[in-house]
Amino acid sequence: MDIRKIHIPVALERCLELLSPALDKAGAVLVDATLGMGGHAEAFLTRFENIHLIGIDRDTQALQIARERLTAFDQRCTLVHAVFDEIPRVLAENRLTSVAGFLFDLGVSSLQLDRSERGFAYSQDAPLDMRMDQTSGVTAADVIATYDVDALISIFRRYGDEKLAPRYARAIVAARSRAPIESSGELVDILQDATPAALKNAGHPAKRVFQALRVEVNDELSALHRAIPAALTATEVGGRVVVMSYQSLEDRIVKAEFAAATNDATPIGIPVPLASSAPTFRLLTRGAELASDEEKTRNSRSMPVRIRAVERVRDAA
Numbered sequence: 450m451d452i453r454k455i456h457i458p459v460a461l462e463r464c465l466e467l468l469s470p471a472l473d474k475a476g477a478v479l480v481d482a483t484l485g486m487g488g489h490a491e492a493f494l495t496r497f498e499n500i501h502l503i504g505i506d507r508d509t510q511a512l513q514i515a516r517e518r519l520t521a522f523d524q525r526c527t528l529v530h531a532v533f534d535e536i537p538r539v540l541a542e543n544r545l546t547s548v549a550g551f552l553f554d555l556g557v558s559s560l561q562l563d564r565s566e567r568g569f570a571y572s573q574d575a576p577l578d579m580r581m582d583q584t585s586g587v588t589a590a591d592v593i594a595t596y597d598v599d600a601l602i603s604i605f606r607r608y609g610d611e612k613l614a615p616r617y618a619r620a621i622v623a624a625r626s627r628a629p630i631e632s633s634g635e636l637v638d639i640l641q642d643a644t645p646a647a648l649k650n651a652g653h654p655a656k657r658v659f660q661a662l663r664v665e666v667n668d669e670l671s672a673l674h675r676a677i678p679a680a681l682t683a684t685e686v687g688g689r690v691v692v693m694s695y696q697s698l699e700d701r702i703v704k705a706e707f708a709a710a711t712n713d714a715t716p717i718g719i720p721v722p723l724a725s726s727a728p729t730f731r732l733l734t735r736g737a738e739l740a741s742d743e744e745k746t747r748n749s750r751s752m753p754v755r756i757r758a759v760e761r762v763r764d765a766a
């Protein structure tokens with residue numbers, strides 16, 4: 450398997466460019482919070498010969514692949530099995546209080562999507578797992594077997610924006626009362642049967658439900674809510690944070706955290722901006738940047754990407 454062919458890192462040149470001013474110095478540390486198969490990591494270690502990279506992933510299979518890919522750099526990388534909201538612990542264990550850069554390339558990797566046994570893909574029949582970290586936590590089958598109708602409706606709506614959420618949730622509960630739903634194929638059949646004929650051609654009926662289950666199983670949004678502030682706190686002056694999101698719920702969290710860090714926090718009613726309330730970060734991207742048309746044609750994974758980046762301009766008061 451040539452991993453360089455199955456996974457092309459998204460917006461690679463833009464990520465290198467955005468982080469370059471922070472990394473172009475001896476001893477700079479870059480945290481790749483979503484190491485995946487190490488595509489971005491390899492490019493950063495190659496381009497910036499003096500950096501040390503801390504690579505985090507919650508998926509042990511991804512870490513194994515990245516470790517092999519990065520053997521030429523093993524003196525300059527530390528790979529850690531963790532959820533990225535554990536950034537404070539990971540840094541403390543490496544005796545670091547602040548670092549020069551963070552890279553987040555959110556979501557699932559091609560590895561997770563392509564390995565049918567992981568259960569992420571609705572197009573392949575497999576056990577309903579969907580855990581990025583297969584060493585712990587509940588599976589999608591557990592969610593489908595145990596959540597009541599209201600809880601299922603809630604996650605399908607919130608994380609999948611699924612208009613047929615009540616219909617799908619009721620169909621699942623009815624089906625599981627007859628026999629346990631254990632495979633992605635069984636779930637797809639239930640969703641397909643529950644889809645009104647008039648909507649059968651409006652995209653794959655399982656797409657949004659599968660996205661919602663994945664977000665729920667991996668507690669993706671809560672982890673991101675905690676991780677972005679943790680990364681900002683640990684970014685040194687001149688350091689930069691780059692985040693690539695692939696769905697609007699993630700991007701909304703990143704946008705809000707970056708807005709809070711880049712806004713003047715002088716309380717309303719105080720007539721002049723207080724120096725102590727001046728922003729600690731500045732935005733490096735105008736709104737969310739998209740992949741170029743050329744990249745979208747070359748790499749379909751880049752189509753939904755939203756890139757946001759900030760730089761720390763001063764220490765917190």
Ligand SMILES: C[S@@+](CC[C@H](N)C(=O)[O-])C[C@H]1O[C@@H](n2cnc3c(N)ncnc32)[C@H](O)[C@@H]1O
Pocket residue numbers: 456457458459482483484485486487488489490505506507508511531532533534554555556557558559581669672673
């Ligand atoms: C899109 S892939 C990253 C690909 C990588 N940039 C590359 O070039 O190979 C996202 C990776 O982040 C990991 N991941 C997602 N959420 C995570 C979290 N909360 N904590 C740690 N790792 C996470 C996934 O397991 C997956 O391997």
